[in-house]
Amino acid sequence: MTNSIEEIEFSDAILAIGTNTTENHPVIGSCVKRAIRQHGAKLIVIDPRKIGLVDYADIWLRPKPGTNVAILSGLMNVIIEEGLYAKEYVAERTEGFEAMKEALAKYTPEFVSEITGVAAEDIRTAARLYAEAKSASILYAMGVTQHSHGTDNVKSCANLAMLCGNVGIEGGGVNPLRGQNNVQGACDMGALPNVLPAYQQVANDEARAKFERAWSASLPAKPGLTIIEIMDAAHRGDIKGLYIMGENPMISDPDLTHVEAALKNLDLLIVQDIFLTETGGLADVVLPSACFAEKDGTFTNTERRVQRVRKAVDAPGGAKADWQIISELSTKMGYAMSYASAEAIMDEINAVTPSYAGITYGRIEKEGLQWPCPNAEHPGTKYLHRDKFSRGLGLFTAIEYRPPEEVPDEEYPFFLTTGRVLYHFHTATMTRRSEGLVERCPESLAEVNPKDAEKLGIKDGDFVTVTSRRGSLKVKASVIETPPEGTIFMNFHFGEAAVNLLTNPALDPVGKIPEYKVCAVKVEAA
């Protein structure tokens, strides 16, 4: 997030696109609702599904799945056409405006309406609402990123925000809501194939040299493979050993049949987790780890706030904290790691990670600090890009709409889109072991629009077979107005109706994110 969570409540307008906030980030959902109920903020919701926030929206745009670039381009077209953009801000703080303007010219509300199915007048109304707000916050989540054009979607959000002077101000910004407790931190710490901690490029000689000195080791210069590429390489036999810590790709990755074949093709699969997951079941070695309540450390939240995790109870049996397991294994392999505590590791992180340099356990004892926090006196950073962008000028990108890789056709006539539900989390290894949550949501349901249900001849609670080009599964149908006609929604929490048997592994060319949000399926009464 460029802003902080606390700022959302005081934004004049909120544009929520591709985020089912009240289910996936419920506490932020409450902030949005407070902004509307108590502070008179305007809310624009852009989502194919009738999500919870729709009830609070001033206007709801319901585009066809996979058409975010078109709808965002339509908003910008109106804002430029009607002269509603922040001319001074664009002139002083950005570059690339003219090229973008040219690319946007054809995205008139009428043209966008043809692509998205949203009425032209609604596009105009939403554009004015967003542009006329003094501070406007764009909230987005995986509904924007998990597309074969996810990077274009994100850049379109950034374009829109900069166009209206809505980056680098209190309450105005581009705010991805991160879906996992420490996905921000895992990225910050360099658990990515192309960067070291704090996004220092592995290909950069200077950055590498710094880490080689700090770690007394020589480091490879060639960027590595991403998760989907790793699976492909394992499938081909190029990756022979895979060490998985705290992930469950046998449920979470796209095209599970392919993933299973890839994992079975390995010479060595090590899985380190708190439960024997679907992935662990295929492993050669399973290492039992402590869960968050059994160890010390830090998580970094979606607003870049580094916060303490504290040990409350002992780990069961011989389970150990992940940092202890890695240290002991490393030492066994001849590279000594002898940290006395999690805090000792943070001391090392402070030394090599400029944005975390001032974030020590002592300083975050009571309240977390937001990076960048470059030294021990720095108060942390509430919102980013205040007076100038990290790169200097904000760069507009000219973007053309591309349809999703797979769209419905005669054989597979429905869109399938996927996501989470309020009561479960990701592959549900934790939430499905919690009595109350299971009570509230005991099984996987495929949401089917009532009109589609009628055509399919099914009632609420009937089983349906959902089939894509990659697989097929049987699931109970929930006949409900939430998805639009022609679109099925499924969550990916339940292994027995693993929706990722169906999803398309088509990747965004830059972000390498799979297109979970759109694929084509057929649906039949089972």
Added chain:
Amino acid sequence: MDQKLSLTINGKAIEASPGQTILEVARENGIHIPTLCYYKGTTNVGACRVCVVEVENARSLVASCCMPISHGMVVMTNTERVLTARKLVVELLWSSGDHNCLQCEKNGNCELQDLVYELGIEKPGFEIAPLEYSIEDTNSMIQRDLNKCILCGRCVRVCNEIQVHEVLDFSMRGSRAKVGPAFDESYIDSNCVFCGSCVDACPVGALTFKQARFKGRPWEIEKVHTTCPYCGVGCQMDLNVADGKVIKVTTDREYGRPNQGMLCSKGRFGMDFIDSPDRLKTPLIRKNGELQEASWEETYDYVAKKLASIRKKSGPDSIAGLSSARVTNEENYLFQKFMRAVIGTNNVDHCARL
């Protein structure tokens, strides 16, 4: 704007800002006024009258939580008249509900119990026909005993004004007044999303966390301040530990950002997994096709040798590692360090994209 008003409370001269209530000013200045219905951050309703004080020249006692200060105001918080009124209010509350502390989860942490003690009330002085609500225990998360409810409305306000779930409200009138979801539905049948904030807000034992019942009394519980392990909001919360087990999750609004005391159903009720019998307790190595228990020493030996032999035969880039968005920064840092410095590959990623 910055103009201060002068007033006295219990003879002490105080300066405060216009718009502040007597209660706020008193608390800022270390002067105790008890409250029940007052809940910071929500509308001041003045419902319980426990916070009444005497204001010079006022016609009657005033509810300090609702009364804004004015210049020259003279406030007394502990006169005979105030204490008599306060005592009467508490005595009526005690008389009109089933306040049996023996088996109550709130014993030792109950605001009504505290007031009875503070005001030295020996026993309830009124004969009031007992309420006969049946206890709602139809879900495993929140137990509701309306016989203990004092109708302070804190649960209603936290549900509508803080979490904005808009589920709870008052219904009926007079002695039949009660609090709950629309149409008198039970929590589990209503559109309640089980954030549990109403339980945190309840000053008495009317709303309690069901799973924690009889697992530990307030003074036996250790609260460990930590960060929720689910989504990216990073809610601050307290794991309540008794007898070496996490028995419930509560919040502390004093922790402030990012969640200001709010939680969702996952953070609140998604902790059973910690103590699940399915937890892995020992390393496993696949032998003859079966995963079999092994010691750490044997496992480290096995893994180290295998990794070294793959690296020797096929090069470091034939090995890859998936780190995790679920574990700590310290562990992610070590994992990528291990892959890069020890194995010698940049093939390290995690599920950021999934």
